Amino acid sequence: MTALFQDGGLRTASRMAREVDDLTLLGLGITLLFGIGILVALVAFCIRYRRGAGRHDPTITRGRRLELLWLTGPLLINLVLFWLGAGLFTRAASVPADALPIYVIGRQWMWEIQHPSGRAELNHLTVPRGRNVVLQMISEDVIHSFYVPALRTKRDLYPGRFTSLWFAADRVGEYPLLCAEYCGTQHAGMIGTVRVVEPEEYERWCAGAERAPLAERGAELFEEHGCAACHGGADDASGPHLRRRFAATGSPSPQRLLRSILDPAAEIRGSWPVGMPSYRGVLDEPEMVALVHLLRTFGEAD
Amino acid sequence: MPHGAMPRPSYLAADPSIWSWLTTTDHKRIGVLYLVALVGFFLVGSIAAALFRLELATPEADVVSADVYNRLFTAHGVVMVWFFLIPSIPAVLGNFLLPLMLGADDLPFPRLNLASWYVFVAGGLLSLGSILFGGVDTGWTFYTPYSSTYSNSYVMLMAAGVFVAGFASIFTGINFLVAIHRLRAPGMGWFRMPLFAWSLYATSLINVLATPVLATTLVLMVLERLFSVGVFDPDLGGDPVLFQHLFWFYSHPAVYIMILPGMGVVSEVLSCFARKRVFGYTFIAFSSLAIALLGFLVWGHHMFTTSQSVVGSLVFSLLSLLVAVPSAVKVFNWTATLWRGSIALDTPMLYVLGFLVLFTVGGLTGVMLSVLPIDVHVHDTYFVVAHFHFIMVGGMVLACLGGLHFWWPKITGRMYPERLGRIAAVAGLVGFVITFTPQFVAGYMGMPRRYHEYPDEFALPQAVSSAGVVVLAIGYVLPFGYLLWSLPHGRPAGANPWCATGLEWTTPSPPPADNFATTPHVTEEAYAYRADED
C-alpha cells in the first residue's frame, strides 16, 4: 500500500485543485481569525472581569448596534464565500464539449476502467496530461465514490445511473484513487491510482488495446439486442433512426441515454406504434457502457 | 418561601423503592431514570469508539477485522446519535428542570413522559440486541441500497430500535411544547422565560416535526429489505438518492436537536457565573427558532457529490451559509455577556467556555463545508468527522457535562469536589483537542471515513488522534467517579449554591416531590443579577 503514496503528503494535479486550495485557505483564515479572536476575548474578559475585580456592571444587557454589526458581518462574509464557491462549483459541473470520455464501473471492491480505444484497466486510471477528461461512472452494486485527493474532487457512483466527473490533470505522475463512500467490508481496499501521462504516451498506450474499440462492441450489442430493428433506419421501423437523429441534434447525455434504455417510458417523446421494452436486467454494466458509448459517437460530428 | 409549613419530603426521599421509581410520573425522577439509561448508552458508544481508535492507531489492520471495525463504527454512531446525543440534555436536564423553571408542578402529560422512558429503553434494548447478536455494518446513515439489499447484518433490528426510540423524542417534544405554552407561572411571559426553555421549545418543534420522517424512511427501508418493495434499490425501480434526501431531511435538523439544548445550557451557566443577564436575550431566543426553522431547509448539503442537480446544490449551499449566521450571533452575544461581568471560573463555567471555543471552530469549519468546492473535496473524509465532533462532542457533550455539574446540587442536593471538577473539565477539553484537531489535517489530505486500514501518509494524524483518546477518557471517567462519590459524601448544597436566578433555585435541593409549596409569581426578567456587593 505504501507504494501508492511514495512521496507522501497531499499533491496537486490540476488548476481546479489549486483553486480549491485557495478557497480553503480563505476559509481557514476566517476560521482562525474568529476562533482565535473569540478565544482571546474570552481569556481577556475572564481575567479583566474576574470576580472581585470591581468592574461589575450588570446593567449592560444589550446593544442593538453591536448586534446589527455582528449580524451583518458574518452574513456578508458568508455571501462572499457562497459566491466564490458557486462560481468554481458551476465550472466544475459543466463538462466541456471536447472532453475525452472514459468509463468507470465501480463494484465491490474494485474500479474497472474502460477507454474508448478498447483499453481496459483495473484499479488504475490512465489519463493524458492537459486534456479535458470526463468520467462517465456507474456502479454494479452499492454506492461508491470516486475520489482523487490530488484533483480535490469526488463523485458518487450509483447502480442503474451514470454520473459524470470531469477534470484536466496538468502534472504527470501517479496519484491515489480512493473510494470515499462506505461500500461494505473492503471499502478501505477499494483504492488505486490515477496515472497522468503525456498525451503521446496515452495514444501509444491506447494503441495497445487487446480488445475491440468500445464503439465497435456497442455496435455488436446494437445488433444483438435488436436495437437496430427499430432504430437502424429501416422503412417500417417503429422508432427513430438514432444515428441520423443524433448526428443532427447531438447525443443526449449518457445518463439520459441509459434511462431511455432501462426505463423507456420515462424518456420517450412522440408517438410510435409500439412501446419499447425495458432492458433493465438484460444488459450488464459493461454492456451498458459499450452501448451508451456507441450512441454518444452518433452525435459526434465527423 | 413557605416558613413554618409542613416539611415536604424531597423527590428522592419520597418512596425509595425500585417499584416506585419504575412507575413514577414525577418529571424529576424520570429525568434521573433517563440519566441512568444514558450513562449506560454513553458507555457502550464510548467503548466502541475506544476500540476502533485503537485499530486506527496504526495504518495496518492489526486489532480487529474489517467486518468488526465496520460494526464498531456503526454501533458508535447509532448509539451516540440516537441513544445519547438526541435525548441527552432534553431528556435528563429538560425533564428535570423545565417544570421547575416554569414554576409548574410537573409536565402536562406525566404518564406520557414515563411512557417515553420505557419506549426509549425498549428501542435501546433492540439496538443493543442487534449489536450483541453480531452488529450492523451500514454506518449510522443506513445508506441504501447497501442497507436494504447488500448488508448481511442485523439491520432490521437496529432500524426497529431507532424507529421505536423515535417515539420517545416525540412524546418528550409534545410534553415540552405544551408545558411552555400552558404551564408558565403567573407573570412569566414568553420573554421572561430562561433561554434554556426557549432552546427546548425549538428542539421540541424539530423533534415533533422531523422524527416522523425518519420513522417513515426506516419503514420504507425495511419494506424493501423484507418484501422487495422497490423504493430505494434501482434494480427494483427505486432511487438510492431518495433515501439520502429523506434521511437527511430528518438528520440535519437532528444536528440542531443535538446542539440547541446545549446552547440553552450555555446561556444559563454563562449568565450565572458572569452574574449578568445574557447579552441580547431577545436575539438569542429568536435565533433558536430561526435555527430550528432554517435547519429544515439545508439537508441537501450532505449531497453535493451525489447526482443532486447543480441548482439544488447551489440553493442548499446558500441556505447552509445563512443558517450559520444566527449561530455566529449567539457566540458573539455570549462573549459580550462576559463584558463587565463578575466572572468566577467554577467547573460548569469551564465547560461552557470550552464549548464557546470549540463550537466556534466547529461552526466555522461548517461554514467551510457549506462552500461547494471545499465540500466536494473533503466530503466523506475525516475533515467532516472532525467538524461534526467539534459540534457534537466539543459542543453538546461539554454543554451536557457543564449543565450536569451546574444542576447536580439541585438534582442530588450534594456538591461534587470542585477541584476534581476543574481537572476533569480541563482534561476533557485538552483530550478533545488532541483527538479531533488532527482529523482536520487527515481529512484535507484526503483520508476517507470508515477505513479500517489506511495508507501510511495518514499515520501521524491518526496516531495523535488515538493518543488524545487517553486524555479524553480521563475527562469522562473522573466525573463519573466523583459524581457518584458525592451522592453519599458530597457537602450538602443548599437551595442555591451558585446564587443563581431562576425558579428552580427557589426550591430546596433536592426539590420536594411536588416542586413548589405555593405557585410562584414572576415579577422580574430572567437573569436579574445585581451588582457585586464588594
Ligand SMILES: [Cu+2]
Ligand atoms: Cu467504498
Ligand SMILES: [Cu+2]
Ligand atoms: Cu447537515
